[in-house]
Amino acid sequence: MFFVGEYEHALDGKQRFAIPAEIRDLLMPEVHGEAFIAAPGANGCLWLWPEKTFHELAGALGGSLLGDEDIQQLERMIFSQAARVPVDSAGRVRVPDRLLQTFGLSGSVMILGVRDHLELMDPKTWNEEQTRLRPKQGDLWRRARQALAERKA
DSSP: OOBOOEEEEEOOTTSEEEOOHHHHTTOOHHHHOSEEEEEEOTTSSEEEEEHHHHHHHHHHTOOSTTOOHHHHHHHHHHHHHOEEEEOOTTSEEEOOHHHHHHTTOBSEEEEEEEBTEEEEEOHHHHHHHHHHHGGGHHHHHHHHHHHHHHHHO
């Protein structure tokens, strides 16, 4: 399943927001799990992975008992800050306050579908990032194609 799109949702009084219906409709508990895992993402945003996807990615890192030091540091950063966030019967999730504060989220959040995960960010920050990246779009496509070609070689 691919997550796509951008959605702006308000945090309610209990700091919950609704997972967009278009995304909820695609989630299958037996395939994706009953919850999301909220954790720091590679780009400084808060990322949400379907629970089973997160477990698969974590398993791909291998064990940390005798692991590479960089992997151990990444695991410490990710897993210590991660939280399991179940989807309630109304399709909402409640991200812990500590994560909302760390990532500067309050009032309203942008939910971005980014292939295998969702990213949460402040709407103003997202607008600024789009403005910054739009002129670079052609160059980003070119570099992505080049990276894919190098992988195939």
